[in-house]
């Protein structure tokens with residue numbers, strides 16, 4: 014996101030929908046051509062290495078400059094099956110754009126926006142970019158239709174596999190469809206990517222929750238390979254009194270309500286406090302502002318320096334008028350007579366000795382308790398794991414982080430592979446759409462390698 | 475996917491994108507890398523009697539922030555021994571039997587010299603020859619290259635000598651440093667050329683350094699004219715290709731077009747104007763061999779979009795649209811129309827027309843107080859200047875307006891003659 018290009022900064026209380034329209038406008042034709050022609054077309058370009066999916070960035074930009082937009086979109090989507098979403102949600106400053114050699118000489122190329130320009134062309138021109146491969150006679154089940162699952166499905170379909178995705182929700186796309194704020198990623202972009210993959214013959218069984226509607230064992234028995242790509246689950250409990258009050262919300266659920274109309278007008282003019290200071294917390298805060306809340310505060314027990322949100326997210330939230338309460342630890346949620354949240358009791362913290370993560374541990378300041386009046390409290394302190402499902406599959410895990418062999422992408426059950434947020438943690442990548450996409454892609458290739466070796470071995474018998 | 479294969483005067487290649495005879499085709503290592511990257515053919519760096527090169531050879535013309543709008547060089551033909559080149563040509567052809575390997579040749583205007591080099595090179599197995607009658611510097615001072623390429627009789631004679639012994643197609647590469655390129659093209663046809671190619675580089679001096687007052691490039695404080703190529707020369711090259719393609723006495727001789735081809739769109743233009751293959755030097759020198767990937771991909775997507783199955787559906791299709799001035803319709807009229815919703819009010823069109831054309835763009839204020847530019851269409855001569863200087867796509871349209879029956883200059887002169 015380029016904050017200087019953000020339009021639509023005014024919050025409308027009459028038409029909430031207007032607040033959720035993509036805030037950074039698409040490049041105009043002239044902007045796109047000027048920017049594409051500014052790209053140096055570096056050799057062995059650092060931007061390619063900085064992209065977790067290795068998109069050949071100079072190549073797709075050259076194709077924009079030459080007017081070959083179809084070719085450009087293909088270069089992007091070939092490397093990254095959710096490349097249209099990534100164009101909007103990747104923290105490009107930290108990835109491709111951060112690596113651009115023009116950072117020092119002038120300004121980095123707006124790679125994300127050019128990627129959006131090329132993929133928009135494909136969306137608007139109804140292009141089906143890839144074809145299914147010739148059938149190889151093997152089946153793969155994918156649990157979870159988020160970026161990781163979709164990306165694996167796309168690659169497997171191109172390699173000729175018969176792929177079935179089991180998706181708990183009504184639509185596929187995972188957090189791209191339900192979790193990332195609309196004003197950065199409109200749902201239709203994610204759904205276009207889903208459609209591209211469905212058109213390759215991938216079967217997507219929506220409203221089908223594995224573990225409830227179909228059992229793990231049945232899937233393992235009926236497919237040649239299985240990919241677990243369920244992502245992560247709900248926000249954990251805070252473990253403080255009053256957490257069950259009405260009006261205490263899970264940030265991911267909260268953002269999800271803003272992804273599909275109608276938008277809930279109940280927060281107009283209200284006071285909302287968000288607990289946490291990561292990416293999701295920022296999203297919850299900015300969504301609150303866009304739902305018309307009159308007073309939005311984020312409370313975080315550490316300081317600005319330790320917050321995990323990106324710099325641009327922090328800036329963006331500040332521009333949206335979000336207030337930050339650093340070194341503040343919630344201790345209790347106070348309810349009114351009807352069981353509705355009324356106030357959040359907090360205590361001020363100060364930084365003590367470094368903890369395991371190397372960050373200085375916040376410790377309470379005696380006698381600094383205070384209370385904030387609230388109409389809603391949104392929890393954004395991370396995500397829990399689908400531990401029981403993982404155990405149903407009988408997979409080794411570490412507190413819900415599925416263990417894989419990083420070369421073969423296999424879990425402790427060689428028939429079951431895992432990709433995306435479900436393996437995030439313990440040093441296995443970042444929780445980003447783009448890493449999930451890459452892991453899905455690599456998992457598909459790993460399956461192909463394993464199954465084809467098996468096939469050859471069988472044929473030789 | 476369209477079929478991009480070409481059969482150019484009997485030379486077959488997987489696609490029409492060939493590297494021109496120049497530094498990119500200096501060695502087997504380079505040509506093989508180029509073929510791996512996707513180039514369909516390569517014209518080897520001109521072979522001949524070994525020469526000596528100078529140090530500091532090239533200069534770029536950078537324009538408005540874009541590097542290499544034009545490219546100037548004072549390099550001569552190959553400086554490597556003939557045997558080494560021949561060995562590498564042999565190895566390259568063996569590794570890439572389906573790619574076009576064409577040897578560019580230049581020797582003094584002498585029958586024996588031509589016979590000898592054609593035979594020697596032919597023995598290692600090339601798909602064709604390109605006779606370099608175009609190099610404008612150095613070699614010309616020794617009576618070769620452009621010096622012989624500017625004299626139609628010498629072009630014809632040398633082509634004839636080469637053809638006497640050549641068993642593979644002979645392309646004659648023409649110099650643009652001549653008033654009418656069809657004259658030397660005609661001489662090549664008379665000499666028996668199987669094809670012609672153009673353009674070689676245009677005489678040039680890239681610049682003068684404002685502090686040292688040295689020429690750019692300079693060799694120990696001295697300079698000499700070089701040859702110009704790259705994007706800046708494209709319109710000149712395109713015209714020369716088109717003039718040859720439409721010339722009735724050139725018998726539709728195949729033309730390999732070059733001069734400023736930088737992407738697939740340039741290539742399409744050359745092909746529409748009659749080129750059966752295109753050659754590229756500067757763009758490869760600026761960006762590396764990988765640029766051919768988008769040339770192929772872009773051409774493929776373009777042909778698919780147009781529903782064209784192969785290059786025959788493209789080559790020469792615009793040639794009938796290229797004619798003499800006397801055949802243009804004097805009654806055809808276009809006028810500029812400004813779209814004020816798109817206009818960003820830089821007023822460049824106004825001042826261009828006011829100062830340097832026909833004073834017909836008015837700067838007005840609209841009813842709601844906004845600045846508005848409007849063309850007085852009755853005074854507009856349809857010169858296109860305003861739409862050329864306009865920085866915004868779609869802000870100025872040149873629209874056709876009905877203006878009576880067509881009448882060309884030639885028709886008009888005939889009509890006048892008849893009435894007299």
Ligand SMILES: Cc1cc2nc3c(=O)[nH]c(=O)nc-3n(C[C@H](O)[C@H](O)[C@H](O)COP(=O)(O)OP(=O)(O)OC[C@H]3O[C@@H](n4cnc5c(N)ncnc54)[C@H](O)[C@@H]3O)c2cc1C
Nearest residue numbers: 157159160161181187188223243244433434444445446449
């Ligand atoms: C609020 C929020 C904002 C974010 N913003 C960004 C951002 O700006 N940029 C960025 O790069 N990343 C962002 N992320 C992270 C990113 O969304 C994830 O890393 C990414 O979506 C992971 O992809 P995945 O496919 O592993 O999981 P998910 O996207 O979570 O997809 C998992 C899918 O599995 C389905 N599923 C779960 N359980 C079952 C089951 N039992 N049976 C069947 N289906 C099941 C789910 O319904 C879901 O569709 C954000 C995350 C959140 C929560």
Ligand SMILES: Cc1cc2nc3c(=O)[nH]c(=O)nc-3n(C[C@H](O)[C@H](O)[C@H](O)COP(=O)(O)O)c2cc1C
Nearest residue numbers: 494495496520547673674703704733734754755756
């Ligand atoms: C450095 C340099 C060396 C060249 N040497 C030769 C040569 O040896 N023989 C030849 O026929 N043309 C030579 N040329 C001309 C090119 O083959 C080509 O005709 C010209 O550069 C136009 O194409 P372009 O605009 O794509 O560069 C040379 C060009 C350059 C830039």
Ligand code: SF4
Nearest residue numbers: 497529530531532759
């Ligand atoms: S490109 Fe640079 S390094 Fe290479 S030969 Fe020329 S001057 Fe030397």
